[in-house]
Amino acid sequence: MEKFTTLTSRAIPLAIENVDTDQIIPARFLKATDKQGFGDNVFRDWRFNEAGELNIDFNLNNQKYSGSILVAGDNFGCGSSREHAAWALVGYGFKVIVSSFFADIFKGNALNNGLLPVQVSEVFLKTLLDTVTNNPETQIEVNLEAQTIVISDSNISESFEIDAYKKTCMINGYDDIDYLLSKKEQIEAFEMSR
């Protein structure tokens, strides 16, 4: 897993609520048996029209917007547990997703792939969406160590919560398997005790 400490980037606004993982990566693209290539099909049916042409109304295709931060509406990542959604977002180049609420399984999947879910208040989210929509060149700074998100050239910032264990994993690029394997004796003892 790639390490994450700080990021300063422009952001792409996606002011839609309840974005489910079927939209992030539709089921027909889940037939691959490795983790590569999902980025090409992220938000496939929103990015492309029926004829397979780019839908220029969709913000990922709008040349005004760029960056490795996606700012989405409330309840991002609901629905299917498919980790392919996190692989697709990472594959496309996103490193941070900002929303006022994340679905549980998506949040876990993101964290396990070095993609930082930054949960902010509804008020901050609205400000952030308005700012990046109207001034797409605005830089957004995300600092995992300090747990802050800052809108550059303004005094507007917010701190965000993250599980202390997961924060350590993200900063160091660790994953849970190493930790669990180090506890094997304890796990075996637990099995014997039942």
Next chain:
Amino acid sequence: MGKTLFDKVWDAHVVDSVQNGPQILYIDKHLIHEVTSPQAFNELEARGIPVFRPNQIVATADHNTPTLNQDLPIKDELSRKQLEQLSENCNKNDITLYELGHKYNGIVHVMAPELGITQPGMTMVCGDSHTSTHGAFGTIAFGIGTSQVAQVFASQCLLLSKPKSLRVTVNGKLKNGVLPKDVILYIISKLGTNSGTGYFCEYAGDVFENMSMEGRMTVCNMSIEMGARGGMIAPDETTFEYVKGREFAPKGQAFDKKIAYWKTLPTDADAVFDKEYYFDAADIEPMVTYGTNPGMGIKISETIPVDNNASFKKSLEYMNFEAGESLINKPINYVFIGSCTNSRIEDFRVAANFIKGKQKANNVTAWLVPGSKQVEAQIIEEGLKDIFDTAGFELRQPGCSACLAMNDDKIPQGEYCVSTSNRNFEGRQGQGSRTILASPLVAAATAVAGKIVDVTKDIETLELA
């Protein structure tokens, strides 16, 4: 202070706690299928880690399987490869697999309970969000991502922070024609799709106590649609009766010993939940959804609400519905009875009872897809297939089918489908498809009428299974 059902099962599975962090939770049963496991197997192989407890893993093929000609090689190359990969991985790692055609094959959340693999008081996981289904047995069961599938392969454990507790109580008597699917669609329509996020939900009250195991599974199945990681119902005599005698259930004295333990699991009277909701059974009616998430549901006799929210408007635009409009008399060309929500024998009995002596409307393509080979056999044995055949319905072979359309069963662009599945997301049943979630009764009535009809009108006289 007393403990909840969830506390009791969770606490019995904690191996260790990380200081200021998550806990190591032991997993009793790990279910896998072809879509979310290959990358986990690859990861283990790349890191040279063996599968720790292959005996506690059960595999099935379900998402990609065709529902016709299952004896022939699968035409779709990618689907075929994914299934082959599952077989190879299971062979290599000594994991039991019920592949396509096996008498135990079926949708993972249908075959595991019917084989007695699912038992009260367990912890169960699967790389599939509808693993919450197994909570119907008083089991902590939840969906996980592929990285977590790899973690369970490696250690039979997961690192998790204990979720908060939520209880939904529904008391009273359900009206005739109101099915478990309506109960959960009603609850989600009232609470919204993220009300359960961060929580594990317990369903309590007369309605669930009087419900069959099939019905309880339908309810728990959709817990994820309100954001909850899982839903649970306390094990009782109905649960024990269901588990008893099944293929992999404990037998004889071992079973009696288990029952004694299972009886200690229900929530203590003085236990406190972080959040509680109460509903009255009398308020629930047959439900339909009108939007693009399962929370956008109404009683079939109601009209679509009016809302100015941009996401709400986008959703109605996708469905080509207007705020304030009724869905009654909407022509529907596709009906799907199946999916891990509603593909158990009880669902087909309800449908058959309604359909008996009637004919399917000419404009409707109706797919009846059993959840497992065993359900398929039961449908034939009980004579339901004859009813379906006579009425012009097509009984297909088991699998996930048109719930998420990873196989050939896709609803065409722009078409409406009244579906007993669990998700009405954009494109869920095929690119551009429009899904209306409903119970097997509403689905059957739609197939016969060729349009959505108000089943509440006939509710008093309906004979249900």
